[in-house]
Amino acid sequence: MVFSNNDEGLINKKLPKELLLRMLFSLLLNFTWSNPECTKYVHSIGLDSFCNVAWNILALDGSNWQRIDLFNFQTDVEGRVVENISKRCGGFLRKLSLRGCIGVGDSSLKTFAQNCRNIEHLNLNGCTKITDSTCYSLSRFCSKLKHLDLTSCVSITNSSLKGISEGCRNLEYLNLSWCDQITKDGIEALVRGCRGLKALLLRGCTQLEDEALKHIQNYCHELVSLNFQSCSRITDEGVVQICRGCHRLQALCLSGCSNLTDASLTALALNCPRLQILEAARCSHLTDAGFTLLARNCHDLEKMDLEECILITDSTLVQLSVHCPKLQALSGISKSRCNVGEFPLLHILADHISFTSAILSLSHCELITDDGILHLSNSTCGHERLRVLELDNCLLITDVALEHLENCRGLERLELYDCQQVTRAGIKRMRAQLPHVKVHAYFAPVTPPTAVGGSGQRLCRCCVIL
Numbered sequence: 001m002v003f004s005n006n007d008e009g010l011i012n013k014k015l016p017k018e019l020l021l022r023m024l025f026s027l028l029l030n031f032t033w034s035n036p037e038c039t040k041y042v043h044s045i046g047l048d049s050f051c052n053v054a055w056n057i058l059a060l061d062g063s064n065w066q067r068i069d070l071f072n073f074q075t076d077v078e079g080r081v082v083e084n085i086s087k088r089c090g091g092f093l094r095k096l097s098l099r100g101c102i103g104v105g106d107s108s109l110k111t112f113a114q115n116c117r118n119i120e121h122l123n124l125n126g127c128t129k130i131t132d133s134t135c136y137s138l139s140r141f142c143s144k145l146k147h148l149d150l151t152s153c154v155s156i157t158n159s160s161l162k163g164i165s166e167g168c169r170n171l172e173y174l175n176l177s178w179c180d181q182i183t184k185d186g187i188e189a190l191v192r193g194c195r196g197l198k199a200l201l202l203r204g205c206t207q208l209e210d211e212a213l214k215h216i217q218n219y220c221h222e223l224v225s226l227n228f229q230s231c232s233r234i235t236d237e238g239v240v241q242i243c244r245g246c247h248r249l250q251a252l253c254l255s256g257c258s259n260l261t262d263a264s265l266t267a268l269a270l271n272c273p274r275l276q277i278l279e280a281a282r283c284s285h286l287t288d289a290g291f292t293l294l295a296r297n298c299h300d301l302e303k304m305d306l307e308e309c310i311l312i313t314d315s316t317l318v319q320l321s322v323h324c325p326k327l328q329a330l331s332g333i334s335k336s337r338c339n340v341g342e343f344p345l346l347h348i349l350a351d352h353i354s355f356t357s358a359i360l361s362l363s364h365c366e367l368i369t370d371d372g373i374l375h376l377s378n379s380t381c382g383h384e385r386l387r388v389l390e391l392d393n394c395l396l397i398t399d400v401a402l403e404h405l406e407n408c409r410g411l412e413r414l415e416l417y418d419c420q421q422v423t424r425a426g427i428k429r430m431r432a433q434l435p436h437v438k439v440h441a442y443f444a445p446v447t448p449p450t451a452v453g454g455s456g457q458r459l460c461r462c463c464v465i466l
Helices: 005-014 017-030 036-044 047-053 055-059 079-092 106-115 132-141 158-167 184-193 210-219 236-245 262-271 288-297 314-323 344-351 370-378 380-385 399-407 424-433 461-465
Strands: 067-069 095-097 121-123 147-149 173-175 199-201 225-227 251-253 277-279 303-305 358-361 386-390 413-415 438-440
Touching: 079 106, 106 132, 132 158, 158 184, 184 210, 210 236, 236 262, 262 288, 288 314, 314 370, 314 380, 370 380, 370 399, 380 386, 399 424, 424 438
Parallel strands: 067 095, 095 121, 121 147, 147 173, 173 199, 199 225, 225 251, 251 277, 277 303, 358 386, 386 413, 413 438
Antiparallel strands: none
16 A cells, blocks of 8 residues: 555554554664665565655654663763753653763753652762752662662762661662762661662662661661672671671672681571672682682582782682682683673673683682682582683692692683793693683793803893893
8 A cells, every 4th residue: 555645644544553653663774775675675565765854753763762871972961952862751661771861960950850650760970069958869869779879979978878867768779889988977867768679780889887887787678689898997897787787788899908818708608598799809808718708608609819919729619619619700810800890790780691601710818729729620610611711820839739720621811920830831731621611821031041151140031132
């Protein structure tokens, strides 16, 4: 059937709006509009006049814009853009990401909150202009809010948390990372009102002390994910309190909490059997004893960060290999500590991430030896799941460890920087068995022999160049 221009309204009347939108989106995705055959087909089914007249109406219908992510346009997004979006979408909008939109401030977000009262997921990561005023607006108008990201909103204070606790009691996820004005008083106000919190991220909130953790323990028993990275004032006392009140905990980041000892690991082992992720980079007082107890009680462990846990030895690897069959990643990658761009800790609730590529990094764990690698390679996690192994600065590792790794048939990348007892010959033998493995290593330049008859000091080539 061919429609004339005068019949433009017929297709609108005969087909539901949802079907018309599907047809239009399909055309946009699959047709080359400059192709005469495509144009002829569009005209034959009567969509050419429809596209000209009805597209604008349908495309701008608020019901089609329930989820909006403006991250790719962050440098161009100003307050008026957010205001216009809120007016167009109104109560239909459920999810909005303004991550990195530094031009957006309190005034536009007040308009947004007034117009979009059904918003559930709001990402304001890096919106550095916003202050407590934005949180007051959200508290007043957005009672359905469940997910709020305020990362690096450095003007946020305890007053914001008081407001959120009063008006956003359905909140399940809150990210306050690097909001360094937050103190224990703000945390107390927050948890008194938002008792259904399941994920609370407080990276870089350097004023927090053990008393803040005590408040969390008293009110937030549903928590499954906590992040205290670089909260350096926290001690074992605070972690013990958290463990006693949050038995459902699955993910915990304590990296950079340098005061912690095995007492924290003991509390985790005895109170948090569901633990899957533990980040403990730079907790240099933790020992084999603590990790042994943890491994024997937390059999669901999947990912651990032990970088610069300088006191652990092969014993920890043995215990993890025996008692934690689900272990897929022992990571401590210095290039991305707990920055899970959004490290999995941040998304465990929403996405239930499964670690498809196993990363094992023991960088700077200088007491790890070939025997530890032997136990790892013979374990289920090493034999079947290990994809990336990082052994930078493990000074006791030798070519024997590389022979053990031949059992890890899925290994894809091996890093051996500054492993001074590993040789080129050892790497060559391993690659003969695992030809697909990419090995990253560094070998210092060979010191040249002293010139005949010379009495000068022997220098390596690098020093000679300098």
